[in-house]
Structures are given as structure tokens and as C-alpha cells.
Amino acid sequence: MTSGAHASIDDLFERYGPIYRWLVTATVMTAAIAMGFASSMVNVAVPSVMGAFGVGLDQAQWMATGFLATMAATMLLSSWLIEVLGQRITFIATMTIFSAGAFMSATAPNIDLLILGRVLQGFATGIGQPLAMFSIFSVFPPDRRGTAMGIYGLASVLAPTFGPILGGIAIDTISWRYLFYLPLPFCLPALLLGLIFMPGKILPKQLPPFDWIGLGLIFFILFNVLSGLANGPRWSWDSNAVVIRLTCGSIGIIVFIFWELRATYPLLDLSLFKDRQFSLTMIAGFVFGVGLYASGYFIPVFVQTIQNYSATRAGLLLAPGGLVMMLFFPLAGRITDSIPAHIPIAAGLLIFAIGFLLIEAVDVNTTFWILVAYTAIIKVGLSFAIPSLSVAALRSVPSDKLARGASSATFFRNLGGGFGITLLTAFFQHRTRFHGEAFTATQTSDNQTTQYLLGKVENLLTASGI
Missing domain, CATH: 1.20.1250.20 (MFS general substrate transporter like domains)
Structure with missing residues (x-):
């Protein structure tokens, strides 16, 4: 034993x-x-x-x-x-x-x-x-x-x-x-x-091979695709940064598949x-x-x-x-x-x-x-x-x-x-x-609810001496 x-x-x-x-x-x-x-x-x-x-x-x-x-x-x-x-x-x-x-x-x-x-x-x-x-x-x-x-x-x-x-x-x-x-x-x-x-386990004297290129491609794909999707609404979907990241991620997926099909140790x-x-x-x-x-x-x-x-x-x-x-x-x-x-x-x-x-x-x-x-x-x-x-x-x-x-x-x-x-x-x-843009469009001088709320705020500020 x-x-x-x-x-x-x-x-x-x-x-x-x-x-x-x-x-x-x-x-x-x-x-x-x-x-x-x-x-x-x-x-x-x-x-x-x-x-x-x-x-x-x-x-x-x-x-x-x-x-x-x-x-x-x-x-x-x-x-x-x-x-x-x-x-x-x-x-x-x-x-x-x-x-x-x-x-x-x-x-x-x-x-x-x-x-x-x-x-x-x-x-x-x-x-x-x-x-x-x-x-x-x-x-x-x-x-x-x-x-x-x-x-x-x-x-x-x-x-x-x-x-x-x-x-x-x-x-x-x-x-x-x-x-x-x-x-x-x-x-x-x-x-x-x-x-x-x-x-x-008895540690091997020589490390077995590993697909480090494949792992690097995985991180490359995840970073570009996820960051592109996450920042799309803030940077605009047609911005250069978002388009480049999503394009790089898509190319990375194709390269990854071809690499894994040919890699000796995928x-x-x-x-x-x-x-x-x-x-x-x-x-x-x-x-x-x-x-x-x-x-x-x-x-x-x-x-x-x-x-x-x-x-x-x-x-x-x-x-x-x-x-x-x-x-x-x-x-x-x-x-x-x-x-x-x-x-x-x-x-x-x-x-x-x-x-x-x-x-x-x-x-x-x-x-x-x-x-x-x-x-x-x-x-x-x-x-x-x-x-x-x-x-x-x-x-x-x-x-x-x-x-x-x-x-x-x-x-x-x-x-x-x-x-x-x-x-x-x-x-x-x-x-x-x-919805924020739709709400903003309603904020005009003709909006009675907005005028009422602004009046309340004005009264509060006046009462505070501001």
C-alpha cells in the first residue's frame, strides 16, 4: 500500500x-x-x-x-x-x-x-x-x-x-x-x-503536452465577445471599439475550431x-x-x-x-x-x-x-x-x-x-x-405634472434659504 x-x-x-x-x-x-x-x-x-x-x-x-x-x-x-x-x-x-x-x-x-x-x-x-x-x-x-x-x-x-x-x-x-x-x-x-x-499521484518527470495556444484563444474570444456585448449600449453598437472586438471574437472562434481540429493535443x-x-x-x-x-x-x-x-x-x-x-x-x-x-x-x-x-x-x-x-x-x-x-x-x-x-x-x-x-x-x-429618452421627451413647459413637481422643489429650496 x-x-x-x-x-x-x-x-x-x-x-x-x-x-x-x-x-x-x-x-x-x-x-x-x-x-x-x-x-x-x-x-x-x-x-x-x-x-x-x-x-x-x-x-x-x-x-x-x-x-x-x-x-x-x-x-x-x-x-x-x-x-x-x-x-x-x-x-x-x-x-x-x-x-x-x-x-x-x-x-x-x-x-x-x-x-x-x-x-x-x-x-x-x-x-x-x-x-x-x-x-x-x-x-x-x-x-x-x-x-x-x-x-x-x-x-x-x-x-x-x-x-x-x-x-x-x-x-x-x-x-x-x-x-x-x-x-x-x-x-x-x-x-x-x-x-x-x-x-x-507521483509527479511525472516530464510534463505532458498541453494546448496552451487553444487556451489563449479561449481567453481571447471571451474577452473580445463579452466586452463587446457588455459595452455595446454604452459605446454604441456601431462604434469602432465594439465592432472591432466582436469581429476579433468571431475570427477567434473560427481560428480556434481549425486549430483544435489539427492540434495534436487539443x-x-x-x-x-x-x-x-x-x-x-x-x-x-x-x-x-x-x-x-x-x-x-x-x-x-x-x-x-x-x-x-x-x-x-x-x-x-x-x-x-x-x-x-x-x-x-x-x-x-x-x-x-x-x-x-x-x-x-x-x-x-x-x-x-x-x-x-x-x-x-x-x-x-x-x-x-x-x-x-x-x-x-x-x-x-x-x-x-x-x-x-x-x-x-x-x-x-x-x-x-x-x-x-x-x-x-x-x-x-x-x-x-x-x-x-x-x-x-x-x-x-x-x-x-x-425609456429615459421617452421620458425626457415629455418634459416640456406644457407638462403640468412636471411644473407641479418643480414648484414643490422651488418651495423647498426657498424654505432652506437657497
Whole structure:
């Protein structure tokens, strides 16, 4: 038996017995809770951060978009790191970087350093999510992986359930900065569990090849496309800066595809997309990523800026949806083990679409419980789809490409999240400017309401001696 840092999965099974697979699950679940907090809590802090640094939504949204874009890109680095460093060292390094990013965000003196801290957290989360899936699939047999993913999924919904509430309480009672400290109590236990239960590996004398050009192209594409979309409403869609960035991003996509098809060791294994089931699950995962992250981002922003909710009340609004996911995630995992995955995916997509059709009709007068019901419907659809998507994507992947398949699945889901938030922010800015211009056109000397309000202001200023 190998001891210490080099203990393999077989060694650890021999040491701990069948319970070892659940010890691994507990380890990655603890890390997932910390990372889930970082992903979800920031949404209730957006208005507070905008006020603290004097920035608009177009800049504040980079707290979420930068996190998701970096997370999506580094997911494709995860399989190489696992191959080189092994699960144990990769896990420990990931949690260390994540903790550093949390501290940087909490102490940032300006919006740029805050976004940089979020990028570090996204970097770590991008490696950690595929690592968790790979670790679970490594210790569970195929007929129990759906159940295991359903249980692991509980960690993914615990944070969105309680994270916004805790974050809202921190914002309303102390400061928005303390929101970024909240994941840290989970980081230390995760590090200790990782040291004990994650399998190690003897480091290779020579590093295996990696597609660094492909990774660079991914970052190039994401920066140009996302920044072009985000700044379109502010700079004008036909401005040189926006046109150049979107054009560079489009060219980058074409170059990336050609490079990956010819690369000896491709970053994104496009051969996996020859399988119809894998390709369809990647598309579905992208769509669900748009809905999952965009709804979680904009609903708290909407109720705080339009309906004047406190941060705590905005967090409470999201909690029932998280509880719904906690109930349905294990059920969806068991269903995936017993029936074809496309059935719960299709059902989840239908429920998901119904929820968004209802959300589209909300306005300033929509009540708290109506919003709760609409978000809960969306979460039911996500609960059925996400475990099934993960299992369906990897069922058709050869065992020697399991890590690549896992990183691709999470890459497309989080890529959808980054694009969803950016596009909705751009749409929000466009409609705000449209209604602002329409309102400005009504402000004439003939508008009696305006004249009445100006008279009131004049009286107040006169009474104040101004």
C-alpha cells in the first residue's frame, strides 16, 4: 500500500473500505458549498457595490461575468492539471487560490481589484467543478453515478439557497465586504479533508503536452465577445471599439475550431461532438446555463433597484427556489439511473421555459410571493435537467476521455451563464436608455405634472434659504 501524498484510489479504498466513496463525496461537497457561495451571494451585493464605487451596472456586472468567463475557460485546464498533479494537489491548490480571491475581493479598494479577486475565484472554481465530477465518477460504479451526482448536487443548491440570505444579512447589518468572507469557513475544512481523502499521484518527470495556444484563444474570444456585448449600449453598437472586438471574437472562434481540429493535443476534444447525445447535451447545458445564472443575477438586482427590496429580502426571495432544488435534485438523480436521460432533460426544459414566460410579465407591482412562485418553477426545471445533463453527457464518453468530457460539460453550462448575464445587461441598458429618452421627451413647459413637481422643489429650496 502506498502511503501519504501518493496514496492511490485503490490504496484508500483498502484503508477506508466502501465508505471511502462517500468520504470523497463529502470532501468535494464542502468545496462546492464554498464555491457556490461565491457564485450566488454576489448577486444581492450588486446595488451596494455600485453605490460604494460609483459605477454603473455595465461595470458591476463584471463581478459575475468575469467570474463565470474565467471559470468556463479554466475548466478546460482541469483535466491536464489532474493528469499532471493528481487530484490531491490540484484540489489543495484550487482551494488556496479560491481563498486568496475571496480575501482580495473583501478588501478591494476599487472595483478593478474587486473584479480581479472574482476572477481568481472563478479560476479556482473552473478547475474545482470538473475535478469534483471526475472524483465522484472515479469512486462510484456507473449504475450509481446518477444517485451520487444527485447527492453532490445538494451542495450546489445549499449555497444558492442560504448564500443570498446570509449575504443580504451581512450587507444590511455590517457591510457588503463581509459577504466575501462568508465562504472562507468552508475552505479550511475542505483543505483538511482534501489532504486526507483525495488520492495522490507521483509527479511525472516530464510534463505532458498541453494546448496552451487553444487556451489563449479561449481567453481571447471571451474577452473580445463579452466586452463587446457588455459595452455595446454604452459605446454604441456601431462604434469602432465594439465592432472591432466582436469581429476579433468571431475570427477567434473560427481560428480556434481549425486549430483544435489539427492540434495534436487539443484543449477541447472536438471528436466527442461526433456523438449526437454528447452534442445535444452540450447545447442544452449552454441554454440551461443562460437561465440558471441570468435569472439568479437579475432577479435580486430587479427587486432591489425597482421594488426597493433590502438585500436580506432579496436573498429571502431566492431561498424557496433553492429549497425546491434541494428536494428535487436527489429525485432527479435516481430517475436518471432508471430511465433514459433525455426524458427528465426534456421535462426540465419544458418547466424551465414555462417559468421564464411567467417571469417575463413581472413589473413593479408584482408581489413577493408571486416572484417566489415563478422562480421556484424555474428551479424545478433546473433540478430535473442538471443531474441528467451531467450523466447523459458522460455516459457516451470513453473512460479514457472522462475528464475531458466532464470539463466540456461544465464549460458549456458556465459559458452560457457568462453570455446570459452579459446579454441581459446589454438589453437592460438599452431599454433603460429607450425609456429615459421617452421620458425626457415629455418634459416640456406644457407638462403640468412636471411644473407641479418643480414648484414643490422651488418651495423647498426657498424654505432652506437657497
